[in-house]
Amino acid sequence: MLSQVCLQSLLRPSPGPVKACYRALPSSSLWAARVNCLPLRGTSQSQPSARRAYSTQWRDKSNVGIFSPTSAALFILTGIGLFFYFRHEKQRMLEEREQMRTSSQYGRPKVGGPFSLKTHTGETFTEKDLLGKWSFVYFGFTNCPDICPTELDKVSGVLDAVGEHFATSTIFQGVFVTVDPARDPPSAIAHYLQDFHPLFTGLVGSYDEIKAICRAYRVYFSTPPNADPKGDYLVDHSIYIYLMDPEGNYVDAFGQNSSKEDIVEKVREVMGHWRPTGK
Numbered sequence: 001m002l003s004q005v006c007l008q009s010l011l012r013p014s015p016g017p018v019k020a021c022y023r024a025l026p027s028s029s030l031w032a033a034r035v036n037c038l039p040l041r042g043t044s045q046s047q048p049s050a051r052r053a054y055s056t057q058w059r060d061k062s063n064v065g066i067f068s069p070t071s072a073a074l075f076i077l078t079g080i081g082l083f084f085y086f087r088h089e090k091q092r093m094l095e096e097r098e099q100m101r102t103s104s105q106y107g108r109p110k111v112g113g114p115f116s117l118k119t120h121t122g123e124t125f126t127e128k129d130l131l132g133k134w135s136f137v138y139f140g141f142t143n144c145p146d147i148c149p150t151e152l153d154k155v156s157g158v159l160d161a162v163g164e165h166f167a168t169s170t171i172f173q174g175v176f177v178t179v180d181p182a183r184d185p186p187s188a189i190a191h192y193l194q195d196f197h198p199l200f201t202g203l204v205g206s207y208d209e210i211k212a213i214c215r216a217y218r219v220y221f222s223t224p225p226n227a228d229p230k231g232d233y234l235v236d237h238s239i240y241i242y243l244m245d246p247e248g249n250y251v252d253a254f255g256q257n258s259s260k261e262d263i264v265e266k267v268r269e270v271m272g273h274w275r276p277t278g279k
Contacts (some may be wrong), residue, residue: 111250113216120202140182156197
């Protein structure tokens with residue numbers, strides 16, 4: 001049996017009393033004391049402090065929450081990027097669906113037809129004025145805040161680009177048809193077209209005449225028939241640039257996703273193999 005004094009000496013961290021105690025004990029008791037004094041395997045005196053540090057660190061992380069400012073900013077930016085991506089893909093799919101619908105019909109799609117409108121200079125303009133030239137026809141309105149100017153700038157760039165290879169003044173023309181006749185008299189269209197290519201001709205007519213040509217070109221527009229000329233409203237309408245050949249026949253339609261380069265490439269391709277009917 002170990003004496004109480006020796007046992008207390010063994011439990012002290014100082015090695016001095018332990019060695020003295022070992023010398024005072026018999027060999028059998030000395031072996032028992034050594035066994036009883038050995039630390040348990042896998043234990044450490046620093047283990048409680050490590051557990052305390054780990055628990056404190058976990059509490060600090062839990063206080064921060066799931067999102068840090070950086071991860072929240074990345075989440076928001078990712079959401080914005082996905083929004084614009086899916087909106088772009090939706091517009092592209094709508095354009096491809098429209099092209100597939102028109103191309104699935106037998107023969108040449110029925111786009112265009114007879115009409116009679118007034119130009120921005122007061123002259124009569126009919127479907128016969130499309131003959132003999134490649135025409136870029138666009139439907140819009142002068143109070144359009146951004147889409148119409150962008151598309152008309154695109155057509156102006158196309159006319160400049162093809163003018164480097166062809167005599168644009170003799171075989172090309174741009175046609176702007178207003179879908180807001182209540183607020184777009186010839187004088188307003190004339191002023192509006194000054195910002196675009198000089199080969200543009202602006203067309204306007206009564207509400208019924210505009211509705212008829214829009215139906216012929218499969219153009220949707222939301223202008224009410226009794227619109228107030230002084231009203232402040234926007235007009236929802238189809239956004240396509242129609243390419244018509246020198247015989248007044250529909251060739252192709254270019255949406256917002258079509259670049260100037262895409263249209264120029266298509267025009268050169270079509271003109272390369274186009275032949276008048278009967279030749």
